[in-house]
Amino acid sequence: MIAVTGASGQLGRLVVQALLGTVPANQVVAIVRDVSKADDLRASGVQLRQGDYSQPETLASALQGVKKLLLVSSSEVGQRLEQHKNVIQAAKNAGVELIAYTSILHADTSPLALATEHVATEQLIRDSGLPFVFLRNSWYIENYFSAVGTALETGKVFGAAGEGKFSAASRADYAAAAAAVLTGSDQAGKIYELAGDQAFTLAELAATLADVSGKSVAYVNFSETEYKDMLVSFGLPEGFAYVLAQSDTGAAQGGLYDGDGQLGKLIQRPTTTLRAVLQAHLSSI
Numbered sequence: 001m002i003a004v005t006g007a008s009g010q011l012g013r014l015v016v017q018a019l020l021g022t023v024p025a026n027q028v029v030a031i032v033r034d035v036s037k038a039d040d041l042r043a044s045g046v047q048l049r050q051g052d053y054s055q056p057e058t059l060a061s062a063l064q065g066v067k068k069l070l071l072v073s074s075s076e077v078g079q080r081l082e083q084h085k086n087v088i089q090a091a092k093n094a095g096v097e098l099i100a101y102t103s104i105l106h107a108d109t110s111p112l113a114l115a116t117e118h119v120a121t122e123q124l125i126r127d128s129g130l131p132f133v134f135l136r137n138s139w140y141i142e143n144y145f146s147a148v149g150t151a152l153e154t155g156k157v158f159g160a161a162g163e164g165k166f167s168a169a170s171r172a173d174y175a176a177a178a179a180a181v182l183t184g185s186d187q188a189g190k191i192y193e194l195a196g197d198q199a200f201t202l203a204e205l206a207a208t209l210a211d212v213s214g215k216s217v218a219y220v221n222f223s224e225t226e227y228k229d230m231l232v233s234f235g236l237p238e239g240f241a242y243v244l245a246q247s248d249t250g251a252a253q254g255g256l257y258d259g260d261g262q263l264g265k266l267i268q269r270p271t272t273t274l275r276a277v278l279q280a281h282l283s284s285i
């Protein structure tokens, strides 16, 4: 049996869907914190189980009989290490034979503050002795959807990444990669640096958005502090604004760039382009 945590989240849902392409539904376990959010998963025929990263007792039953597990990193930044520790311990107790973990691109050398919890989680997994695969995902292209609305209204994309290149890819491509790893053989010990084929700067993001929308959009670069303060003025919590602004300056140092094409190789097709993702998004809003 193959289990996916965070299955009610955006990435987890896509991984479950991708698995259902090749794995019978009764061999897929969708682990969610809140089963009331997962009627669609239940309807798909997968085994729906409740599991909260912060409640170890729920994880023991959620992982019963599971051979391969995808631990989708928690969205609760700052609490993730303790939460992931609970899942890793429960996986060990349950006799899981392979744990895949969604980490961050070049976690061990990343200048991004976000990488700290991922590096520590990778170490916990190594120390557990469980056979592992690290899926070190770069940025999601979808991270820019919130900026699209602002850009179409103001004609501006804001950021602090300078000329930094983002090898971003769509969630669906990262999900396809996770499914390929979970259904593939000889995966133990592999570390994948997963990134989109075509990296872009934020100026190129603005130009692509202008092209796709037919509106004028330009990139405006700020210092990390100026950008963080702007995000706070837009209503983001201070801590989250810091993480976003610091990720941009991390990207300016190359932290979200990778040119090796491992994602495309794993999913056996070119990764979905920025243009295609923006076009699909614009036609859905």
Ligand SMILES: NC(=O)c1ccc[n+]([C@@H]2O[C@H](COP(=O)([O-])OP(=O)(O)OC[C@H]3O[C@@H](n4cnc5c(N)ncnc54)[C@H](OP(=O)(O)O)[C@@H]3O)[C@@H](O)[C@H]2O)c1
Residues within 6 Å of the ligand: 005, 006, 007, 008, 009, 010, 011, 012, 032, 033, 034, 037, 051, 052, 053, 054, 072, 073, 074, 075, 076, 083, 102, 137, 138, 139, 140, 143
């Ligand atoms: N690479 C990137 O650009 C990028 C961007 C954003 C996030 N991320 C990371 O990638 C992960 C997946 O991304 P996403 O877009 O799918 O995020 P998402 O839609 O926010 O999904 C996060 C999932 O984690 C679950 N979760 C959070 N706390 C939990 C807990 N205590 N116990 C059990 N489940 C818990 C959520 O459950 P609920 O549905 O119950 O809330 C949700 O299913 C994120 O959690 C984050 O670590 C990466």
